[in-house]
Amino acid sequence: MTVVTTAARSVAQTHVQVNLPVLSVDYTSGVRNKKSVLARFVLALPILALAWISGALLFPVGAFLAGYQYGLATSVLFVAPAIMIAAHQKYPRWWFDFNVELTKFSYRTIAYVALLTDKYPSTEDDKSVRVWIRYPDVKKDLNRWLPLVKWIAATPHYLALAGLLSGIVLAVAIGWVSILATGKFPKFLHEYIVGVLRYHLRVMAYAILLTSDSYPPFSIEQ
16 A cells, blocks of 8 residues: 655645644545445444534534534633733644644544544544644734634634535545445545535634634645
């Protein structure tokens, strides 16, 4: 099985320089596991249940529009940093690390369900799905009052992402048939799904994770 990683590393290096959040998923160019793909949604139930309970699941019904699916802990860990940024211009590193790790887990889960990888999602290891988000210097990088309004300012992005979601559903359906018929997931579908997830990550980093005040571009490109 050949896994393409060179392009992903190049993308990460480029965006580290400009401080954009990075998401990459290795493309498997070899023959995929047909049995795993055939039963994917059954195999994914345990990890989906864990993601739902933890609040890490990004795409339950309605959550894509809202931007993030909160569990109780995640709600607290979003509101608290917003208050800390506004009141004290601080974003405790442990809050940031928790939110980032939860975000990584969510994208590993979605990548598995969306057939981007046959590797069962880990609660700790990145495996073939990598996410990077820069820890902000709050006093230099963040306006203390913007956390109160950024989730509203991102509304146009929520609408754009809602439209792109239908494309992901179609891409996964086509990819599922393609894997069962040929053993391969079309690369252009892989790139489209990863692009939408990357776009989603950048919107979430701006509006929910509160790591940047730079308004995200309307783009699924790298």
